[in-house]
Each structure stands twice: as structure tokens, then as C-alpha cells.
Amino acid sequence: MSEAVFDQARTGDEQAFRELTDPYRAELQLHCYRILGSLTDAEDMLQETLLAAWRNLDSVTSHSSLRAWLYRIATNRCLNELRAAKRRGPPEPVPPFQPPEPTHRSDVTWLQPCPDTLLAGVSEAAPGPEDVYDAKETVRLAFISSLQHLPPRQAAVLVLRDVLGYPLGDVAAMLEVTTTAAKGALQRARAALARRRQADAVRPASADELENGISERFAEAFTSDDIEGVVALLTDDAWLAMPPAPHQYHGAAAIGAFLRTSAAWRGERHFLLLPTRANRQPAFGCYLPRPDERTADAVGIVVLTLSGDRIHGITHFLGAGLHERFGLPDSIDPGLPTSSG
Known part of the structure; x- marks a missing residue:
């Protein structure tokens, strides 16, 4: 992407803005999906992210900082959505027959699947330097569901650091918290997910x-x-x-x-x-x-x-x-x- 397109977008050129942001749409939607668990909500947050970016693009000083800036907007939009909605699930469907008594009841009823066709538009970035997660694991239902059981900020820190590989200092800046607070949230999130992974013990099919x-x-x-x-x-x-x-x-x-x-x-x-x-x-x-x-x-x-x-x-x-x-x-x-x- 040329600096010329970036400069044109900053002057209010809508076509240049689309050319500037289109390469990030799929990965930003996936990022929102990881945090929210709902593809419907992720689509809404993507649109809010792009609208906010359009309105505030003149605050970005260089094209090289654009991706991190977009992730900052998307992450905070997702966290604001979670705080505002207090994560109310969709209405519980009424079954057409009397089902047996369930053995468990889930509190993550908003979870939705993500078509692989959408994932195909995202280049699987290498995880953080500690290689906590395999790239494919981070889009599987078990991982997405596990994130929904974390406090929102912990989930955001873990995704930004361990999935996307942003340095901890950058993650703290994105969330407007101290590096110490981000590190503590990351440690708690890792420990919680490790317990869930051990309990699930899922071994993917090998071929x-x-x-x-x-x-x-x-x-x-x-x-x-x-x-x-x-x-x-x-x-x-x-x-x-x-x-x-x-x-x-x-x-x-x-x-x-x-x-x-x-x-x-x-x-x-x-x-x-x-x-x-x-x-x-x-x-x-x-x-x-x-x-x-x-x-x-x-x-x-x-x-x-x-x-x-x-x-x-x-x-x-x-x-x-x-x-x-x-x-x-x-x-x-x-x-x-x-x-x-």
C-alpha cells in the first residue's frame, strides 16, 4: 500500500480509505469474533471500527502504525459492547418436543460458528514468541468458547498477545492500562485457558x-x-x-x-x-x-x-x-x- 493512498484517505477520499482498510477487514472481523464469540456481533463491531477509523484517520501519523491502530479501535469497541450489553444471551428457543433433562446448562448461548470461507481471507499470523497456541487452534470452537468464559479484558489481552503476537507494552497501550496490569491479566487468562484445555484434552484428527x-x-x-x-x-x-x-x-x-x-x-x-x-x-x-x-x-x-x-x-x-x-x-x-x- 503506497503512502500516497494513505495520504489521500486522510484527506477524506472514500475510495482511498476502502483501499487502505480492505486488506484488514477479514482479520479484524476474526479478531472481534474471537472476543465476542458471535459472528453477528463481530460484523457489527467491524462496521463500528471502520466508521470510527474513517472519522479519526487524521490522528494516524503513518501508514506503518495503521494496523495496530485499527486493532486498538476494534478491541475497545468489543469491550465496550460487552460492558454495555452485560453479555445477555439470545432468547432461549422452545423445543418442539419435551427433551430429556440436560446434564449441563451452558451460559455461552451466543456462540456462533464461523465459515471457513471467511477464515480463508485471513493469513494465519504466527502466535506470540512463546508459541502458546497453534494457529489453527485459535479459530476452533473450543478456543472461541473458552475465551467467552474469561473476563473481557483478560480475553482481549490474551488474543492480542498470544494470538496476534503484539508486544505486551503495545497491548497495554491499546487497552490504556499499565504494562503490569496487562501482564497480570495475561497470566490469569493463560492459567484459566490451560485448565480448560487440560479438562477437554482434545486431540485433533491427524489427517x-x-x-x-x-x-x-x-x-x-x-x-x-x-x-x-x-x-x-x-x-x-x-x-x-x-x-x-x-x-x-x-x-x-x-x-x-x-x-x-x-x-x-x-x-x-x-x-x-x-x-x-x-x-x-x-x-x-x-x-x-x-x-x-x-x-x-x-x-x-x-x-x-x-x-x-x-x-x-x-x-x-x-x-x-x-x-x-x-x-x-x-x-x-x-x-x-x-x-x-
């Missing part, structure tokens, strides 16, 4: 072929309501979650009980799956045929969390309109081939 095989076996069992087939693919400590519903089912027995209840309610109607990817993980657009079985409507996105050659987690995101983000149709013909065969 695309293995991942594809597990995903295909899951799709075949899930779309035929072969509950035993799904359970056979699970780790001993597997879980099923359904944001924005708080219900979670931990353990094969609890998951199987929920799936059987769901299958009984649907009767002869079986879910259909279209393959996609979310958060660098295998995923499916999920569809349910109408009672006349002539059309199947989108009913969310299913994301698999793999551990070795097993499924550690199934997250069925129920939010309306999620399929559109993945380039999936509103409805499909149940007679056409899908992942169910």
Missing part, C-alpha cells in the same frame, strides 16, 4: 483422510437415526450442545437419550446434511423435511469436534439464518443426494 472418514460415518448414522452408530463414534467424555439453547448432554448415554427423543418426535422424517466447514472443523448444513416430505428446510449448522479417531463434541447451532453465511440454501429437495447418501 484429512481420517477426518473425512469420521465425518462420513457420522453423517450416515445421523441421517438414518442410527443412534447406536452415532454413539459408537463418540469419545467417553463426548458432549452435545445446541446454542442458543443452554441444554448440553455430556456422555454417550445422555447424548443417545436426547437423539432417541428427537428421532421419536420426527417419526419417519430424517435429517439431511450438506457438508461444509466451520472453524477449521468438519460441519454440515442440517435440513429437516416438512410433514409432506416435498421440501426440507434449513434447521441450523452441525459442527463436529474431533479427538483422534472419535467425535469429542457435536454442536448443533440452531440460530436462524446461519446457513446463509455458509452459502447454503434455505431449503432443499429431499430426493436429491446429500451426505445421507
Whole structure:
């Protein structure tokens, strides 16, 4: 990017401003998503960040400092959003049948998946010098979810330092705190995430072929309501979650009980799956045929969390309109081939 474009943008040239900021849009949106956990909220904060940047660009003295300045704006916009909203979750959906009593209830009901197509626009920057996290780990659902359990400032410090690699002094300046305060927040955040990683102990699938095989076996069992087939693919400590519903089912027995209840309610109607990817993980657009079985409507996105050659987690995101983000149709013909065969 030439200094000439930077200078033009500072004089109020909208085209120059877009040319100046477009290279950072995808990574800024991902940054907001990491802190907020919601792609919808991240999109809003990205727009607020760019608007603030447009209004205040004359305060930036050089193009070389632009990226850090944009991250400073985005981070503080996210923190302001969290403080203002006090992290109220979306309305809890009412299930069409009486589900079994959940084994757990999540307080992170705003979590949403991120299509891999959006991640493709972001060059995976090397983590901080201490190599605390693998680059792919920082976009997986487990990491995004774990960040939501941290106090907002701790989450922001950890992402800026350990994911994006900014020096601690720069992080402190971005958040307008002392370096000592930033260091303390970082240490507490690292300790909290280390405890969650140890509790989860997820070992990602080692190769695309293995991942594809597990995903295909899951799709075949899930779309035929072969509950035993799904359970056979699970780790001993597997879980099923359904944001924005708080219900979670931990353990094969609890998951199987929920799936059987769901299958009984649907009767002869079986879910259909279209393959996609979310958060660098295998995923499916999920569809349910109408009672006349002539059309199947989108009913969310299913994301698999793999551990070795097993499924550690199934997250069925129920939010309306999620399929559109993945380039999936509103409805499909149940007679056409899908992942169910």
C-alpha cells in the first residue's frame, strides 16, 4: 500500500480509505469474533471500527502504525459492547418436543460458528514468541468458547498477545492500562485457558483422510437415526450442545437419550446434511423435511469436534439464518443426494 493512498484517505477520499482498510477487514472481523464469540456481533463491531477509523484517520501519523491502530479501535469497541450489553444471551428457543433433562446448562448461548470461507481471507499470523497456541487452534470452537468464559479484558489481552503476537507494552497501550496490569491479566487468562484445555484434552484428527472418514460415518448414522452408530463414534467424555439453547448432554448415554427423543418426535422424517466447514472443523448444513416430505428446510449448522479417531463434541447451532453465511440454501429437495447418501 503506497503512502500516497494513505495520504489521500486522510484527506477524506472514500475510495482511498476502502483501499487502505480492505486488506484488514477479514482479520479484524476474526479478531472481534474471537472476543465476542458471535459472528453477528463481530460484523457489527467491524462496521463500528471502520466508521470510527474513517472519522479519526487524521490522528494516524503513518501508514506503518495503521494496523495496530485499527486493532486498538476494534478491541475497545468489543469491550465496550460487552460492558454495555452485560453479555445477555439470545432468547432461549422452545423445543418442539419435551427433551430429556440436560446434564449441563451452558451460559455461552451466543456462540456462533464461523465459515471457513471467511477464515480463508485471513493469513494465519504466527502466535506470540512463546508459541502458546497453534494457529489453527485459535479459530476452533473450543478456543472461541473458552475465551467467552474469561473476563473481557483478560480475553482481549490474551488474543492480542498470544494470538496476534503484539508486544505486551503495545497491548497495554491499546487497552490504556499499565504494562503490569496487562501482564497480570495475561497470566490469569493463560492459567484459566490451560485448565480448560487440560479438562477437554482434545486431540485433533491427524489427517484429512481420517477426518473425512469420521465425518462420513457420522453423517450416515445421523441421517438414518442410527443412534447406536452415532454413539459408537463418540469419545467417553463426548458432549452435545445446541446454542442458543443452554441444554448440553455430556456422555454417550445422555447424548443417545436426547437423539432417541428427537428421532421419536420426527417419526419417519430424517435429517439431511450438506457438508461444509466451520472453524477449521468438519460441519454440515442440517435440513429437516416438512410433514409432506416435498421440501426440507434449513434447521441450523452441525459442527463436529474431533479427538483422534472419535467425535469429542457435536454442536448443533440452531440460530436462524446461519446457513446463509455458509452459502447454503434455505431449503432443499429431499430426493436429491446429500451426505445421507
